[in-house]
Amino acid sequence: xxxxxxxxxxxxxxxxxxxxxxxxxxxxxxxxxxxxxxxxxxxxxxxxxxxxxxxxxxxxxxxxxxxxxxxxxxxxxxxxxxxxxxxxxxxxxxxxxxxxxxxxxxxxxxxxxxxxxxxxxxxxxxxxxxxxxxxxxxxxxxxxxxxxxxxxxxxxxxxxxxxxxxxxxxxxxxxxxxxxxxxxxxxxxxxxxxxxxxxxxxxxxxxxxxxxxxxxxxxxxxxxxxxxxxxxxxxxxxxxxxxxxxxxxxxxxxxxxxxxxxxxxxxxxxxxxxxxxxxxxxxxxxxxxxxxxxxxxxxxxxxxxxxxxxxxxxxxxxxxxxxxxxxxxxxxxxxxxxxxxxxxxxxxxxxxxxxxxxxxxxxxxxxxx
Numbered sequence: 480x481x482x483x484x485x486x487x488x489x490x491x492x493x494x495x496x497x498x499x500x501x502x503x504x505x506x507x508x509x510x511x512x513x514x515x516x517x518x519x520x521x522x523x524x525x526x527x528x529x530x531x532x533x534x535x536x537x538x539x540x541x542x543x544x545x546x547x548x549x550x551x552x553x554x555x556x557x558x559x560x561x562x563x564x565x566x567x568x569x570x571x572x573x574x575x576x577x578x579x580x581x582x583x584x585x586x587x588x589x590x591x592x593x594x595x596x597x598x599x600x601x602x603x604x605x606x607x608x609x610x611x612x613x614x615x616x617x618x619x620x621x622x623x624x625x626x627x628x629x630x631x632x633x634x635x636x637x638x639x640x641x642x643x644x645x646x647x648x649x650x651x652x653x654x655x656x657x658x659x660x661x662x663x664x665x666x667x668x669x670x671x672x673x674x675x676x677x678x679x680x681x682x683x684x685x686x687x688x689x690x691x692x693x694x695x696x697x698x699x700x701x702x703x704x705x706x707x708x709x710x711x712x713x714x715x716x717x718x719x720x721x722x723x724x725x726x727x728x729x730x731x732x733x734x735x736x737x738x739x740x741x742x743x744x745x746x747x748x749x750x751x752x753x754x755x756x757x758x759x760x761x762x763x764x765x766x767x768x769x770x771x772x773x774x775x776x777x778x779x780x781x782x783x784x785x786x787x788x789x790x791x792x793x794x795x796x797x798x799x800x801x802x803x804x805x806x807x808x809x810x811x812x813x814x815x816x817x818x819x820x821x822x823x824x825x826x827x828x829x830x831x832x833x834x835x836x837x838x839x840x841x842x843x844x845x846x847x848x
Contacts (some may be wrong), residue, residue, distance in 0.1 A: 481668075483742045487604040490568040490569070491570055492591070493572065494526070494527070494530045494571075494572065494575055495527075495530075497575065497579060498523075498527065498579075499577070500503050500581045501579050501582070501583055504583060512609040514645075517691045518799050520582065520591075522578050522582075522803060523578070523582070526571055526574070526575045526578065526601070529567075529571055530568070530571065530746075533564050533568060536560075536564065537564075540557055549640045552739075556847070562565075575830055585716065585730050586733065588716070589713065589716070589733060589734065589737045590737075592709055592712055592713055592737070593713075593737050593741060594700070594701055594741065595709050596706070596709030596710065596713075596741050597744055598702075599702045599703075599705075599706045599743055600706060600741070600744055600748055601748070603704065603706050603748045603751070603769060604706075604745065604748030604749060604750055604751070604769065605748060605750070605751055606748065606749075607749065608749045609749065609751060609752050619761045620656060620677075620761065621656060621658070621754075622679050623677075624656060624677035624678055624679055625678075625679050625687050626677070626678050626679065626681075627675055627676070627677055627700065628675065628676040628678065628682050628687075628803075628830075629672045629674075629675060629676075630650055630657075630659075630672065630673050630674040630675060630676060630691070630746060631670055631671070631672055631689070631691060632667050632668075632669070632671050632672075632691060632694070632743070633670070633691070634667065634669070634671055634691075634694075634696045634699055635667060635669055635726075636667065636696040636697050637664065637665070637666055637667075637696060637697055637698070637699060637700045638661060638662065638663050638664065638666075638667060638694055638695070638696055638701070639663060639695045639696060639697045639703060639704070639705075640694075640695045640703050640796055641659070641662065641663055641693060641694055641695075641702075641704065642664060642693040642694075642795045643755055643764055643766065643767070644755075645689075645693045646659075646690065646693050646755075646763075647757065647763045647764050649686065649689050649690060649693075650757075650763035650764055650812075651763055653678070653680070653686055653839065654678070654679065654680070655676055655677060655678040655682070655763075656676070656677040656678075656763060656765070657674060657675075657677075657690065657763065657764050657765070658674050658675045658763060658764075658765040658766075658793070659673060659674040659675065659764070659765070659766045659767065660672070660673060660674050660675075660677075660767065661674065661703040661767070662704075662767040663700075663701075663704035664700050664704075664705035664707055664708055664765060665761065667696065669834070673694070676690070706769065706774060707742075707773065707774060707777040710774065710778040711736065711740070711777060711781075712775045712778075713734050713737055713738055713741075713778070714734070714738075714777070714778060714779075714781040714782055715781075716730065716734050717730065717731040717734035717782045717785075717786075718731075718785045719780065720734070720768050721782075721785045721786055721789060722785075723846060728786075728789050728791050728792050730788065731782065731789070731792050732791065732792060732795045733773075734782070734798050735782065735795050735796060736793070736795075736799070738778045738779070738782075738799070739799040739802060739803060741778070741807065742774075742778065742782070742803050742812075742816075743774065743802075743803055744769070745774060745806075745812075746803070746806060746808050746809065746812055746838055749770045749809070750768060750770055750771065751768070751769065752768070753765060753768030754765070754766070762781065764838035770811065771809060772811060772812075772815040773813075775812065775815040775819060775823055776815070777815060779796070779819050783796060783819065783823055783826070784824065787826050787827070787830055790829060790832055790836045790839075790840070793823060793826075793827050794840055794843055796819075796820075796823050797820055797823055797824065797840065797843040797844050797847070800816050800817075800819060800820040800823075800847060801820070801843065801846050803816055803846035804817065804820075804847050805814055805847075820844060820847055821844075824840065824841070824844040827840045831833075
């Protein structure tokens, strides 16, 4: 029995060692922000949970087996269970090695990230174009209030979520307009101004506190309301791949393909309005709005700025932009992509590429015009 217990504990230690090695590899090669994605995978959690359970069972069995009660009462059932768990450990070890080998492949990581970003797009962008309301502009409605008070935060960290419906309720009950100048994904710190309150009556400390409590902050960004975070993660993989220490343009090209797919999906959705109305069609909350340009800039800027010496990546960026521009796009999205393509083209002519490469880049660029 002691041998079974020792083997089970040894395999558990091996599993935890493999996990730590994988996390270290992922952190160095693809970026530390991707570690939570690996830990959140159901298979990883299940396997680690099974081995920790076996470890706890073995420790308990080792303790009980050393007592006088165990010596006087042979525990055949626990022995059979121990043998079964030992066999299970070997099977799970083989499965875990297979799972790890799949999980650390860049293509699988990018696929997981693209699923998360797709879900964020579906959650934050609208299926149909929002109806135009017959309301005065937010600038005009701000002028209806006599006073303007700063919203000063007393927290530090990243804004993870904003409860806009609660803000609208607070603004309606107190007859005020709340304007936020920070959104999910922005970093804030103590005494920072995150917005303004437009009002006619004095704003109480309790009301100000209620407004602050509508913002949830944390140490890290999340994709709940931050669509740009997912694009940032994909761009980070590409930038690391293009670094002198790794110099792997093929990984960067894979990232560009995923970004192209996500932008194509984004083109079928519509950004929400940047304000919330009450029942009387009065603007109660104004926030930094999601836009096509903002998402495209986040998705492409970092890769473009770090790929200017890589001909293949430069060509793939222009190709991807051209493939998306060939679709039926909203006008703001089309303009943002054309601007990016133009910058990439102009940037390539400042590099010491061969004439052949320059002509290839030029050919791809003029295809999308």
